[in-house]
Amino acid sequence: MAAIKKFQVTFDCADPERVARFWCEVLGYVVPPPPKGFDTWDDYTRSLPPEEQGAWFACHDPSGVGPRLYFQRVPEGKVAKNRVHLDVRVGTGLVGEERLATLKAECTRLVALGAVCVRVLLADEENESCIVMQDVEGNEFCLD
Template sequence: MSIKKFQVTFDCADPERVARFWCEVLGYVAPSPPEGFASWDAYNDSLPAEERGAWFACSDPMGEGPRLYFQRVPEGKVVKNRVHLDVRVGTGLVGEERLAALEAECARLEALGAVKVRVLLADEENESCISMQDIEGNEFCLD
């Protein structure tokens, strides 16, 4: 059986803004504008008004992680996500060292507009993690 490539799709109000947030979080890159356009603004200006800014994407520059695709939807986020990203910043760390790494990354992401929801401290089964929300309220964890 072969490993399949996949992308993660986000419904959102402002696809480019949310995509660029996740580029900063993950070290991903935005694609070049479509052929024949000097910028994404120029591309969007060429579209009918209802199609401008309808989607944006970003990808892992190393080609290892999944592509992230952001699509505009008319409704806002109402309930908890059923799928979320775990941003792995504490892998291999335990105790206070892990919590310090998580808190440092949390502070960086808060400066980008993310919101800390709660800190889940280590117990007998799990290491510490921090539950957060991106700039449109989508949940994710620092793990």
């Protein structure tokens, strides 16, 4: 049996710091301290050549359990549906109206942060309710 490996999730985006800070708010993640020798991330960024400034940003789960999220600037914009997306598990263990109310409350919080609610998928015979959303750059994710 293979050993369990740690992994990070990488997002291609136009504004890495903006997207990273959005996901910090969504997930309760934090921005790591700046590299050694720098008091702030702004100080570090200013030390880089202009073409490298703002090229990436990262955040992590302060408990060390969840994967690191890495955001890298790419020149092209998003043109199609994500092939992979995150499910933000805010309704785990909840069913029916209680689950839907919890999902809608979180949706409202995230819309205030810049997310977009795409559609609400109501429970059926096979699946519980979930909400399809987009982050601040249009990347799809689900509230589940």
